[in-house]
Amino acid sequence: MEEEKAVTVIGPGKPGLRGRLAADLAALGYGVRETEAGLVVCAGGRDCREGSRRFEVQDAFDDILHASPEIEKTLSLVSVVAPTDAIVLISGESGTGKELIARAIHRNSMARTGPFVPVNCSAIPETLLENELFGHIKGSYTDARCDKKGIFEFANGGTLFLDEISETSLALQVKLLRAIELSEIRRVGDTHPIKVSCRVIAASNKDLAGLARSGKFREDLYYRLNVFPIFVPPLRSRPADIDLLARHFLEQTAKRLGKPKLSLSRTAIEDLQRRPWPGNVRELQHFMERLVLLNSGPVIMPSQLPDKDASPAQAPPLPEPDLPRRRNAAPEGEGLAQAEKAHILRVYEECGRSATKAARRLSISRTTLWRKLRLYGLAVAAFLVG
Ligand SMILES: Nc1ncnc2c1ncn2[C@@H]1O[C@H](COP(=O)(O)OP(=O)(O)O)[C@@H](O)[C@H]1O
Numbered sequence: 001m002e003e004e005k006a007v008t009v010i011g012p013g014k015p016g017l018r019g020r021l022a023a024d025l026a027a028l029g030y031g032v033r034e035t036e037a038g039l040v041v042c043a044g045g046r047d048c049r050e051g052s053r054r055f056e057v058q059d060a061f062d063d064i065l066h067a068s069p070e071i072e073k074t075l076s077l078v079s080v081v082a083p084t085d086a087i088v089l090i091s092g093e094s095g096t097g098k099e100l101i102a103r104a105i106h107r108n109s110m111a112r113t114g115p116f117v118p119v120n121c122s123a124i125p126e127t128l129l130e131n132e133l134f135g136h137i138k139g140s141y142t143d144a145r146c147d148k149k150g151i152f153e154f155a156n157g158g159t160l161f162l163d164e165i166s167e168t169s170l171a172l173q174v175k176l177l178r179a180i181e182l183s184e185i186r187r188v189g190d191t192h193p194i195k196v197s198c199r200v201i202a203a204s205n206k207d208l209a210g211l212a213r214s215g216k217f218r219e220d221l222y223y224r225l226n227v228f229p230i231f232v233p234p235l236r237s238r239p240a241d242i243d244l245l246a247r248h249f250l251e252q253t254a255k256r257l258g259k260p261k262l263s264l265s266r267t268a269i270e271d272l273q274r275r276p277w278p279g280n281v282r283e284l285q286h287f288m289e290r291l292v293l294l295n296s297g298p299v300i301m302p303s304q305l306p307d308k309d310a311s312p313a314q315a316p317p318l319p320e321p322d323l324p325r326r327r328n329a330a331p332e333g334e335g336l337a338q339a340e341k342a343h344i345l346r347v348y349e350e351c352g353r354s355a356t357k358a359a360r361r362l363s364i365s366r367t368t369l370w371r372k373l374r375l376y377g378l379a380v381a382a383f384l385v386g
């Protein structure tokens, strides 16, 4: 029975995808057999029998632009794992597209009709994170005036995306492991377990294996999460994507800002391909926005590219969708956003995590509060309850 459960039929999928998929999966130790219906894949290299899981792969990866074989390979793994309910661990530097991939997995999964719930574990203070994930019951601490559902419950029937999982405390990791293994949670202050059923996708921009080895991340949780690892390579190692993405962002931004169409000279593209892009695709995206604001084109030459180490102060201000990600390190120049966030989260906590009360005390609308909490990775529970 176990063996049957482990079998996934993938197909028919994109023309040309099957062969590559089959090779990739075999290299990873999966048993692979080609049938008319598609690829029959099973874990552990055992004999493949057509099992209970049959799934059409939707080619819904259109938003993940790529020209490089590296991302093609990543996507072939994504299409294998998406239709199963396996836990996926996505690793890669910040800005490489991990969340984009998590969303693609959700869209192609059995849970696609359910919600996709992202939680940024590094953006939320420790005590608040536990409450948000598991909920609490009335009276579990001062100001907890009513029961509150946790994010695990809101993600029921859908996908829970635990981003920056390395930033959770060892104590919380024990609880996460329990929730994942038993598919049940306990609200803070409660002794009754509640059954939950959601697909878990975790992501990390740190080396979780290394952290687990050095005792900074629980090994048992690491092994539980590392069922199907997917690595998203940094942008600098896939120059073919830089070309495509740069043109895409240029066009997209020009359109959005109502500016004339710009194009990049061959030498400008080569210049971009030589840059290190420590912030990866996100950095390239912002860079291209800056370019559109600074130039009227029509063809961008290397001399018109903003300096490699231009400080943000020299560039025109841009809307910054990403809040500081580290809990304790406020990067230079982001002090205000950091202070605002700390203040909002403190008030929110003092108000017993009631969005209505907190919004009133902060003199902002509930919608504004909700938007802020969502940026901090706290969307669902805050909005729907209280
Ligand atoms: N291959 C891609 N095609 C189009 N946009 C991308 C691609 N990879 C990343 N992006 C964009 O770059 C930004 C950062 O991606 P995100 O998934 O948030 O990265 P991460 O989670 O690894 O930090 C997002 O705006 C995302 O839409």
Ligand SMILES: [Mg+2]
Pocket: 095, 098, 099, 163
């Ligand atoms: Mg991210």
